[in-house]
Amino acid sequence: MASRNLDIVQRSKILVYHEEGFNIRQISEKLGITRNTVRLWIRRYEEEGHLQDRPRKRQQPYMIGEEDTRNMLAIYEAQPLTPTRFFAQKFNCSLRTVRRALEREGKISSKVIMTETNKAARLKFAREFRDYNFLNAIFVDEKSFLSSSPGRRHPLRTENIKYEPFNVNSKNKFARIVANMCGWMSTAGPGELNDLYGMSVNGESYVDLIRDSIIPTVCTVYPELPEIMIFQESSPLHTSNAVKSWFQNQSRVKVNLWPINSPDLNPFNYIWATMLQRWDNNNDRTREMLVTHCHNVWESIRGTDLCAGLIQSMKTRCDAVIAAHGAATTY
Incomplete structure (x- = not known):
């Protein structure tokens, strides 16, 4: 229950x-x-001092009026990257209420456009793993954090002005600081979070990471697990010859890859997004501070049911992909 x-x-x-x-x-x-x-x-x-139900108050959900909605749109036309929390504070309402008002005005989706090949691969994965028991599955993922990242921001782009300069989040490849992180999680919670500083991005170094860090910590949590089933994305790093060869030679460790362009099939994205949301780019001005921030968020979810809930959502994620015939979903 x-x-x-x-x-x-x-x-x-x-x-x-x-x-x-x-x-x-x-x-x-x-x-x-x-x-x-x-x-x-x-x-x-x-x-x-009691365990009784609280009396429920019948209250209509707060709605942002037409005039306030027009004011929001006017601000978005001038500053499309205005955070929704600005309006939540202004109107003394929830972020969800603000987003509902914006969605009624036709907020443009930022989902990836799928090719037919992508859709077919996603549909195949969803059908194959819809009823899979993910109880002991190990999800492994990497994330690169850049100091030029503004955090998670949802622009409202009116009409056909998606690629106007003021409507685009700048991606400065020459960021002041960069932190590459890799972690694993299971229904038992977050595992080990690794700082990949100084690590070469190639198959051999990734094998070293899996063999010397990921697998030993997984075995600590699951000492009697007869088979370790790893799920990770289909990136060039994960599909390199060195990585494929290493997994093929393991008797206890197996790997499954979710299809490319499938963030909605990757429950890890929620954790990375949480790190990004809580990151104060104005104050975390050194690489060490950024890495510490990542570890603090990671440890804050230890002892909670977050990872279990994310992994348990795999069935509904697969159902959503199947219902969409492989196209992007709301996850």
Whole structure:
């Protein structure tokens, strides 16, 4: 049971186990509910002294009016990269409310355009792995962080002005600082995050990383796992002869590649996006500060159910790809 909407009996069991000295992880395993749910009801009882439902207030969702929407559009025409949080603060509403208003005005999607070959490969992967048990799957991914990155920003481009200079996020390849990171995760949580400073970007060095860092830490978490199944993207690095040859010679380690142009099939992207969102480009002015930031975000999700939730979404991701006949999805 993953929902926080437990009945009073389940809530009472949480409290009983807590008072008997069981920790959150043990209670979660005993009752088959998430740790966040256990933590929520313990905190609710400590703050309010009861486990009853709170009275619900019937309230219409806040909507941004036509005049305010026109004002937003006027600002976006002059400054398309204005962050949505600016308007959320201005109108005292949620980011979701702002985005809904913008979507009603025809916000342009930034999804990758798929070729028929891409679609066929994505459809094949989705059908093959829709019912796969990802419980012990190991997801490996890399990310390059540049100091020229402005963070995650969603421009609203009106009419046909997508490639006007003021509508484009600049990508300065000569960034002040660069940090290349590689990590792995599973339903057990985040594994090891590696700083790839000084590492050559070639198949041989990637094999060294997998053999000497990824696999040993995976074995620490899963010491009795008979087969290690790795999922990673179909990048030139991962499909190089050196990497393919190494995996082919492993009896315990296997690899699966998700298709190119498929960020919606890669649950790791959410974690990288979180790092990017929380990155203060104005203050993190050294490479060491950027690497520390990445590790801090990485450690902040340890002990949570985030990785498990992302990996458990693979079935619905595959369903979405199948429903779209291989085209881009909303993930």
